[in-house]
Amino acid sequence: MTQHDTGVTELLRRASDDLAPDVERLVRGGITRGRSRQRRARIGTTVASLAVIGVVGALAAVVPQGGPDSTRDPGIATEGATATKSPSPPPDPDRPPSADALRPLVTPIEMLARIGGLTGASAVQRIKVDQSGQDQARLYYATVDEAQVSFSIRWYNNPLVVADGGQPLAPSHICEPEVEADCTTLPDGSRLLREEVRPSGGTGVPESFLERSLTLATHDGWQISVIARNTTDEKQGEVVADEPVLTMAEMQALATSTAWYA
Amino acid sequence: MPRTSEEFEEFAVARTPQLYRAAWLMCGDAHRAEDLVQDTLAKVYVRWHRRLGAPIEHPVAYAHTTLARTYISAQRRRSNHETPTEHLPEASDDRGDAATGLALRAALDELAPMDRAVLVLRYLEDVSVADTAHALGVSPGAVRNRTIRALDRLRAVLGPSLRDLLET
Numbered sequence: 474m475t476q477h478d479t480g481v482t483e484l485l486r487r488a489s490d491d492l493a494p495d496v497e498r499l500v501r502g503g504i505t506r507g508r509s510r511q512r513r514a515r516i517g518t519t520v521a522s523l524a525v526i527g528v529v530g531a532l533a534a535v536v537p538q539g540g541p542d543s544t545r546d547p548g549i550a551t552e553g554a555t556a557t558k559s560p561s562p563p564p565d566p567d568r569p570p571s572a573d574a575l576r577p578l579v580t581p582i583e584m585l586a587r588i589g590g591l592t593g594a595s596a597v598q599r600i601k602v603d604q605s606g607q608d609q610a611r612l613y614y615a616t617v618d619e620a621q622v623s624f625s626i627r628w629y630n631n632p633l634v635v636a637d638g639g640q641p642l643a644p645s646h647i648c649e650p651e652v653e654a655d656c657t658t659l660p661d662g663s664r665l666l667r668e669e670v671r672p673s674g675g676t677g678v679p680e681s682f683l684e685r686s687l688t689l690a691t692h693d694g695w696q697i698s699v700i701a702r703n704t705t706d707e708k709q710g711e712v713v714a715d716e717p718v719l720t721m722a723e724m725q726a727l728a729t730s731t732a733w734y735a
Numbered sequence: 736m737p738r739t740s741e742e743f744e745e746f747a748v749a750r751t752p753q754l755y756r757a758a759w760l761m762c763g764d765a766h767r768a769e770d771l772v773q774d775t776l777a778k779v780y781v782r783w784h785r786r787l788g789a790p791i792e793h794p795v796a797y798a799h800t801t802l803a804r805t806y807i808s809a810q811r812r813r814s815n816h817e818t819p820t821e822h823l824p825e826a827s828d829d830r831g832d833a834a835t836g837l838a839l840r841a842a843l844d845e846l847a848p849m850d851r852a853v854l855v856l857r858y859l860e861d862v863s864v865a866d867t868a869h870a871l872g873v874s875p876g877a878v879r880n881r882t883i884r885a886l887d888r889l890r891a892v893l894g895p896s897l898r899d900l901l902e903t
Contacts, residue, residue: 481886482858485760488839489859494755499769500747503776504740510781646872648808678766
């Protein structure tokens with residue numbers, strides 16, 4: 474380490490030497506969150522197992538076990554059997570999508586109108602639209618039952634990521650199911666992170682400011698974030714509801730909607 | 736064999752001050768730093784108690800990698816839904832070396848989140864270039880470039896006061 478390097482280390486240490494975190498509270502909070510993640514993971518695993526059993530059971534009930542169809546033309550029957558024996562492999566959430574796969578978006582104005590239509594918002598504001606074509610980011614604020622709902626979309630695997638020294642990103646970059654209970658892979662290979670109600674956080678923001686959020690990394694390269702609040706604004710404004718105004722199911726329906734693509 | 740809850744608590748109590756220090760230098764905000772530390776501890780807790788799979792080989796390194804990844808991941812998610820707002824004053828009652836803290840804070844605020852994370856891992860945690868690259872999901876070359884860029888930026892912002900700060 475050079476003298477200058479040592480200087481930087483010393484500077485970082487001195488600037489943070491006198492921090493006095495409440496260790497006991499942080500550890501307690503970490504353990505509580507950890508237990509909660511464990512519980513959700515167990516529930517998620519159980520629900521997933523039951524869903525598989527349900528699907529298998531339903532298929533067993535629907536698929537004919539012989540009968541009139543068994544007298545079909547043997548050639549057609551063979552083709553059908555062959556098709557079901559070689560299903561395409563499930564999409565891999567760890568594989569970065571190619572730029573060609575990216576679905577084009579509707580225009581910013583159309584997107585604004587669709588956000589309004591799907592959320593029933595009384596107003597939708599266009600906050601940011603990337604005109605450079607780099608990550609094609611768009612950000613909108615919708616007013617739903619007087620509270621703010623933020624909707625954003627961007628190309629997560631855009632050329633800037635790689636040009637800046639990053640590895641190409643895959644849908645799985647959003648979260649890891651092993652450690653985050655509400656991190657799931659959708660059947661199309663997209664990765665979904667759901668974060669239930671929590672204080673919005675930030676310096677000086679009251680504890681009564683709550684948010685519920687969801688982030689989707691689509692299989693083709695879009696990152697969609699939806700944040701529902703119980704307040705008129707993220708850091709200021711007033712509390713207008715006990716809970717964030719959209720449920721997780723509504724937010725998921727919004728994020729996974731095909732309305733955003735041309 | 737998974738480790739016990741008592742062992743986790745012991746580990747967490749011992750590591751939290753250093754995790755918080757790193758988190759504070761990355762976030763520059765006491766509340767977000769606390770949130771980041773608790774999220775990190777929660778993730779380590781889950782991994783610590785997993786019944787299947789080998790126990791964490793190097794818990795300290797694992798915790799700091801988790802912290803850095805959680806920070807970067809949160810920044811990626813925040814990057815689109817946050818609009819610039821006037822900087823809120825940081826509560827300073829938990830920081831003693833006020834001059835150093837304020838000067839460095841201003842300088843760090845000039846850096847991109849990934850650059851801050853690189854500086855903290857490399858200079859505060861003394862993590863190698865290769866391990867920093869692994870933790871942050873970038874190439875070693877990118878870590879070197881970001882380090883140079885971040886240090887240049889610090890010099891530009893702190894100027895001659897950098898030497899003064901180190902001498903006082």
